[in-house]
Amino acid sequence: MIGAAPAGQHTVRRHNLALVLGAVAAAGRSTRARVAEATGLTRATVSVLADQLLAAGLLDELDPDRGTPGRPGNPLRLNPGGPGGLGVEVNVDYLAACVVGLDGTVRAQQVLGFDVRAAAPRAALRRAARLAEKARAEAGVPVAGTVLALPGLVDLTGVLCRAPNLPSWDGIALAEMLGALLGTDVEAGNEANLAALAEAAATGLRDFVYVSGEVGVGGGVVRNGRLYTGVAGFAGELGHIVVDPDGPPCSCGGSGCLEQLAGLSALFRAAGVDDVDELVARAREPRSRAALETAGRALGIALAATVNLLDVRDVVLGGVQARLARWLTGPLSAELERRIVSRELAPVRVHVSELGSYAAVRGAAGSVVSRVVADPLSVY
Amino acid sequence: MIGAAPAGQHTVRRHNLALVLGAVAAAGRSTRARVAEATGLTRATVSVLADQLLAAGLLDELDPDRGTPGRPGNPLRLNPGGPGGLGVEVNVDYLAACVVGLDGTVRAQQVLGFDVRAAAPRAALRRAARLAEKARAEAGVPVAGTVLALPGLVDLTGVLCRAPNLPSWDGIALAEMLGALLGTDVEAGNEANLAALAEAAATGLRDFVYVSGEVGVGGGVVRNGRLYTGVAGFAGELGHIVVDPDGPPCSCGGSGCLEQLAGLSALFRAAGVDDVDELVARAREPRSRAALETAGRALGIALAATVNLLDVRDVVLGGVQARLARWLTGPLSAELERRIVSRELAPVRVHVSELGSYAAVRGAAGSVVSRVVADPLSVY
Numbered sequence: 001m002i003g004a005a006p007a008g009q010h011t012v013r014r015h016n017l018a019l020v021l022g023a024v025a026a027a028g029r030s031t032r033a034r035v036a037e038a039t040g041l042t043r044a045t046v047s048v049l050a051d052q053l054l055a056a057g058l059l060d061e062l063d064p065d066r067g068t069p070g071r072p073g074n075p076l077r078l079n080p081g082g083p084g085g086l087g088v089e090v091n092v093d094y095l096a097a098c099v100v101g102l103d104g105t106v107r108a109q110q111v112l113g114f115d116v117r118a119a120a121p122r123a124a125l126r127r128a129a130r131l132a133e134k135a136r137a138e139a140g141v142p143v144a145g146t147v148l149a150l151p152g153l154v155d156l157t158g159v160l161c162r163a164p165n166l167p168s169w170d171g172i173a174l175a176e177m178l179g180a181l182l183g184t185d186v187e188a189g190n191e192a193n194l195a196a197l198a199e200a201a202a203t204g205l206r207d208f209v210y211v212s213g214e215v216g217v218g219g220g221v222v223r224n225g226r227l228y229t230g231v232a233g234f235a236g237e238l239g240h241i242v243v244d245p246d247g248p249p250c251s252c253g254g255s256g257c258l259e260q261l262a263g264l265s266a267l268f269r270a271a272g273v274d275d276v277d278e279l280v281a282r283a284r285e286p287r288s289r290a291a292l293e294t295a296g297r298a299l300g301i302a303l304a305a306t307v308n309l310l311d312v313r314d315v316v317l318g319g320v321q322a323r324l325a326r327w328l329t330g331p332l333s334a335e336l337e338r339r340i341v342s343r344e345l346a347p348v349r350v351h352v353s354e355l356g357s358y359a360a361v362r363g364a365a366g367s368v369v370s371r372v373v374a375d376p377l378s379v380y
Numbered sequence: 381m382i383g384a385a386p387a388g389q390h391t392v393r394r395h396n397l398a399l400v401l402g403a404v405a406a407a408g409r410s411t412r413a414r415v416a417e418a419t420g421l422t423r424a425t426v427s428v429l430a431d432q433l434l435a436a437g438l439l440d441e442l443d444p445d446r447g448t449p450g451r452p453g454n455p456l457r458l459n460p461g462g463p464g465g466l467g468v469e470v471n472v473d474y475l476a477a478c479v480v481g482l483d484g485t486v487r488a489q490q491v492l493g494f495d496v497r498a499a500a501p502r503a504a505l506r507r508a509a510r511l512a513e514k515a516r517a518e519a520g521v522p523v524a525g526t527v528l529a530l531p532g533l534v535d536l537t538g539v540l541c542r543a544p545n546l547p548s549w550d551g552i553a554l555a556e557m558l559g560a561l562l563g564t565d566v567e568a569g570n571e572a573n574l575a576a577l578a579e580a581a582a583t584g585l586r587d588f589v590y591v592s593g594e595v596g597v598g599g600g601v602v603r604n605g606r607l608y609t610g611v612a613g614f615a616g617e618l619g620h621i622v623v624d625p626d627g628p629p630c631s632c633g634g635s636g637c638l639e640q641l642a643g644l645s646a647l648f649r650a651a652g653v654d655d656v657d658e659l660v661a662r663a664r665e666p667r668s669r670a671a672l673e674t675a676g677r678a679l680g681i682a683l684a685a686t687v688n689l690l691d692v693r694d695v696v697l698g699g700v701q702a703r704l705a706r707w708l709t710g711p712l713s714a715e716l717e718r719r720i721v722s723r724e725l726a727p728v729r730v731h732v733s734e735l736g737s738y739a740a741v742r743g744a745a746g747s748v749v750s751r752v753v754a755d756p757l758s759v760y
Binding site: 011012153155161162164207219221223228229230231232233234235236237238240241242243244245252253254257297301302304305306308309310311312313338339340341342343344345346 | 391392533535541542544587599601603608609610611612613614615616617618620621622623624625632633634637677681682684685686688689690691692693718719720721722723724725726
């Protein structure tokens with residue numbers, strides 16, 4: 001069924017505007033005639049709605065291939081100058097901001113190394129707000145919404161409820177605080193969840209599990225192109241899937257969590273190195289190789305549990321797991337091959353993210369754009 | 381947004397009919413005036429739609445509290461004689477059939493001990509079809525659809541793709557076969573998934589994870605009142621979440637799966653007993669106690685992984701896990717308490733199913749009824 005509100009003429013128009021905008025977005029560029037075909041709407045209806053979307057600055061009409069401007073043959077596209085999204089990230093050791101345009105292109109991107117652990121929340125947010133203002137000014141497009149990416153459990157109201165790596169920040173309404181600094185509404189989300197959304201946009205995958213981490217290991221589940229948030233917004237904590245119940249104690253209070261076997265601290269300890277560059281340089285030495293093998297197996301065990309539970313057929317490695325993928329994917333895939341009940345029925349593919357450390361902030365900005373495309377009336 | 385098809389007058393009527401029927405279903409009984417309040421539709425619209433649903437035999441009007449029949453004050457309810465659902469189950473050692481009425485009451489229920497492993501699929505299905513005919517005749521209501529519950533991975537087209545405990549049945553189109561015997565369309569689903577739906581109906585829970593088993597351990601994830609099926613229909617395989625990677629080999633090809641630590645074979649072996657009655661009788665003896673403790677811990681570890689991944693806050697134990705709940709819940713809850721990252725932010729409740737071995741077949745029948753309520757036009 002189609003939602004819980006009563007349907008009437010207003011709902012129909014809202015729905016059909018989104019259908020038209022969505023069809024253009026999916027095609028990249030499309031004529032009114034092709035939009036009519038793709039949506040099942042009549043050409044006349046499409047023309048009326050397209051004109052409204054053009055007037056609102058959400059669509060853009062390209063130079064006619066032939067004929068007169070405004071005619072059915074002219075290609076439409078999402079307006080690159082239309083309302084975009086602003087993403088801001090406060091992470092353990094950096095701040096970032098990014099504006100993504102309505103057409104999905106990155107309009108501005110700012111990153112700044114910053115030891116957030118050593119700063120008061122207000123000071124860190126002030127710095128992040130300045131970064132955001134800079135990105136907004138550089139972007140040259142209006143901004144339809146702002147989303148803040150945070151490294152911890154964020155509830156559906158935008159409160160950072162628990163951040164194992166920023167324990168003194170627990171319970172602070174950071175979205176509200178940033179909103180006051182920027183003079184606008186701000187929503188917040190978990191960084192790995194938002195990074196998963198960026199992956200969805202970058203790869204076109206609609207159903208997958210994303211795993212990514214530095215010291216902590218986080219993740220996100222994308223189902224039907226949307227984030228699976230869970231009841232309270234805390235879903236996707238792949239780092240705390242138990243891989244070995246008698247393994248090392250974890251910051252979460254448990255033991256043998258994935259994070260304790262595949263997170264950076266664990267890897268550094270096991271390999272006897274100090275940073276990722278050193279780990280990469282020494283990856284062929286026996287001690288590093290063994291550490292990477294253990295981490296890869298642990299990832300495979302946790303991801304096999306995820307696939308058995310959720311029947312996702314695509315797995316995306318992000319963050320440092322992407323950088324180390326060359327060494328992790330062998331043992332990881334071997335565990336998947338052994339442990340997924342439905343392995344012979346449908347293949348599971350392992351992908352490596354190419355977004356690097358911009359994934360979360362891009363996902364934050366992009367989530368605003370997705371919302372505009374899904375409900376264009378919201379920005380009229 | 382509200383779906384992918386174009387919206388028009390037909391869609392609006394379809395949507396609003398479902399709104400009215402759903403509002404009555406949610407309330408148990410309700411007047412036209414209260415339905416208007418609950419749905420946001422005008423009283424006039426509700427009256428028109430209610431009359432259509434009465435004429436179609438989906439609603440039933442009760443004796444007026446006051447006033448004339450057909451007036452706004454008269455209570456409406458789902459018609460107990462309206463179209464119901466037929467559920468059929470073929471499991472490892474029994475067959476079952478059940479008809480659930482439109483109002484959710486069980487109209488007929490049949491179960492038969494039957495060694496399915498020793499029978500050819502066609503012979504077992506013929507026996508199941510006879511049981512289904514008997515239930516259908518006894519029910520005294522029309523049947524709007526038939527769903528077959530099967531003990532294994534069932535794809536979205538109804539094929540039993542993999543059944544570790546009925547290996548020679550793999551790949552057989554059992555739904556089609558039963559459909560030919562009954563002269564009607566039949567859909568198929570995984571039994572634990574369908575049992576989870578029965579739990580949803582019986583308890584009113586809308587977001588939970590269900591775990592249940594005999595020899596195998598299965599499960600189901602219910603999100604927003606609906607089953608989480610995954611990409612190909614294989615979701616919910618809780619029994620193959622890895623609890624101890626170096627544990628006993630599993631029928632799935634992996635090792636240390638939950639099933640190998642909390643399934644019946646594992647429990648019997650560890651406790652040195654032959655059946656569940658004996659296990660219950662000896663539950664206080666040290667060897668049985670240790671076996672139940674191990675199983676409870678294993679369940680807790682697998683369920684903690686599930687909660688961390690999906691942020692469900694309710695867990696339901698079914699099947700033999702329900703029968704043994706008295707001994708399992710202590711160690712199970714201790715693991716949840718230790719291993720759930722968001723444990724201090726939102727409680728996780730453990731429930732024990734009361735549906736016994738009828739859960740799957742009731743869920744199968746009930747899933748048909750839910751579909752009728754969600755889209756009443758489908759049975760006009």
